[in-house]
Amino acid sequence: MNIVLLSGGSGKRLWPLSNDVRSKQFIKIFKTETGEYESMVQRVYRQIKTVDADATVTIATSKTQVSAIHNQLGEDVGISVEPCRRDTFPAIALATAYLHDVQGIAGDESVVVCPVDPYVNDDYFEALKALGEQAAKGEANLVLMGIEPTYPSEKYGYIIPATKEPTSRVETFKEKPDVETAKSYIAQGALWNGGVFAYQLNYVLDKAHELIEFTDYADLFDKYETLTKISFDYAVVEKEPEIQVMRFAGEWKDLGTWNTLTEAMSEPTIGDSVLNDTCDHVNVINELNVPVVCMGLKNVIVSASPEGILVSDREQSSYIKPIVDKIEQQIMFAEKSWGSFRVIDVDESSLTIKVTLNPGHRMNYHSHQRRDEIWNVISGEGTVIVDGMEQPVKAGDVVTMQAGCRHTISAVTELKLIEVQLGEEISVHDKQKFELEA
């Protein structure tokens, strides 16, 4: 099975866990059988590999997510990096060209596309496999998954199948309706369109060439910024007469809001928390290392992260976006290609961060014009290079760097340090990168 997972952009609907640099799909929120926590993307990847150990998984995403994907899934996963956001048709075209030109997938092989963030069971991935197999038959150019509705939702588009067979020709598509219209669609046998479909690789590659002038993957990548934003539904699906739908009746949730996310939690709380016995239907997700105490709350969601604290009525939580959009905030935590950092103190002329470098990784070689820095290594072993001078470091070592000096650090074992930044105008944009001489 060749599967393309569309990994959407960052957003604030799950603030303070998600924000401009941290996407919901990377938040470790699901408890596994071993008691560890995994993220949406880790859960989906694990499930795919359970159903088909040989599946080729490619994640179509922006470059801001590449570090997080490698940190969470390792290096085996394919990534089709979108140089910028251009909606789903360019993204799927690019991923398809990537599969063909970089991964060497043959033109008649089928490809399954699905979002990276459904909360589903293994039967969903069995259904994806069946979708691919159906596409491989060539009875239709596109085979969609039609999800059996469980309620008349206004959130989804609907697919009207021609018959009630498990696999049917698509009669027509319907835009997101109001509840009454949704009820009438469902009475007609309509299915939810979850944005999941399969095709033979050449089909989308040909469509891409029809609509975009390019030679191969590298060329498409280079001119990606010039492409028009257009959705795959609009550019392809709605215009395609040879199109089938396969029914899926298993559990399917999209975890886009606090309300749906907390319903998918196997236990009511994650992290350090105490709920007294007068609490009812309360969820806590606490990423801080101090306790959250809840007393006498009903239908409340509490989440605390380095970015802030949300306390919301369950229903109200779906209206969070405009509120947090107004909050101007420094990024307090981020995953990087080499590990992660967290801001631990902000003062007038200084910023203190905790840096964790993963074993075998190093930062870019860089300098800052307007700030000095001090590294206090608190654990692990590694090597620093400062203005070309290399030296090993371990816990207890201190490295001071004046503004303008070039520096990097690499980790042999996991290495943690407290970085003190000193200057009047500290900014993430004050950074020049350099090549390291061999």
Added chain:
Amino acid sequence: MNIVLLSGGSGKRLWPLSNDVRSKQFIKIFKTETGEYESMVQRVYRQIKTVDADATVTIATSKTQVSAIHNQLGEDVGISVEPCRRDTFPAIALATAYLHDVQGIAGDESVVVCPVDPYVNDDYFEALKALGEQAAKGEANLVLMGIEPTYPSEKYGYIIPATKEPTSRVETFKEKPDVETAKSYIAQGALWNGGVFAYQLNYVLDKAHELIEFTDYADLFDKYETLTKISFDYAVVEKEPEIQVMRFAGEWKDLGTWNTLTEAMSEPTIGDSVLNDTCDHVNVINELNVPVVCMGLKNVIVSASPEGILVSDREQSSYIKPIVDKIEQQIMFAEKSWGSFRVIDVDESSLTIKVTLNPGHRMNYHSHQRRDEIWNVISGEGTVIVDGMEQPVKAGDVVTMQAGCRHTISAVTELKLIEVQLGEEISVHDKQKFELEA
């Protein structure tokens, strides 16, 4: 006016703002006319000085509060330090001996005793003054304040006056009643006993000599630990026939719980917070530098501090103590004689704290057996002494100290530093203090 403010022990009823080292009376929670925030003790002290600029104010407290008192009130305030807690009779006896022997107050001057934490207006302090003046007349040995009840409270003891006059002989005292009994007391004209009273200094000094064998203040201080715990009410008030009560009908609240504290806030929130328009009767006190967002909450109190986060229904918040008593927690913030510190990162073999030294102050000269330390000065100017070697420091300087080495830092201007502690068993108890050679 000679006034003794009884400053009670620390407690967790206002967790996460108060805890084992931080008492509620030092939390800056009241907005002043200038827009600054002041604590209970600052508010009361300011109010006393407004009513009587020449008042002699002495705070009777334990040594753990001395630093916070000097930080918040300056050096002018008198402090009668209890070497350990021995209930109110020994505390008031010690404070009275302190007034006599250290402050030189004459035996026939009157002394007014009141708790440090009432939330009251200036008329309360006018009433205290009147109480002192009444005691000076010598009509009775003790003059109590009787607060006009506003509801049949179960929380207070009651004073039954002999007459309805503004000043009356006390007929009798009643223990904390149930609501029905309280109603019947109030129908009889009973008043709340707020633990406020005045006497001529010699009266309590004589009582102290009757009950405790001691020569003077220094002697009483030295044997304080051997004294029996006994309340002033039990030892003196309830046995005294020559006792009067003066009515007080002004506003009077004791701010012992989240519920009463938040009612005294002039604005619903303190600190970085956003409440959407579906919130109703919500208070937020946020001491962290990230926002608290509240949505759709009714009658909820939210408080976030370096120690933790409380989210509680308003009524339920009065049951907090047993819950937070169970939380075993490192102290994350403390005021010290020289300034304050805050824990900003906790890791397996390191602890990182931010230290603020007030101008002109210095830490004790000390060493640690089991940890190394690194000081990263982030602002201000001062002087460090490490193993007897003195050198000036400023922002950007780094000082490293191996375990065993003696060190201190003093601030010329306000000085802030990030202290990285490194060791396997980091403990506040791992500290030896030394005298600094002149």
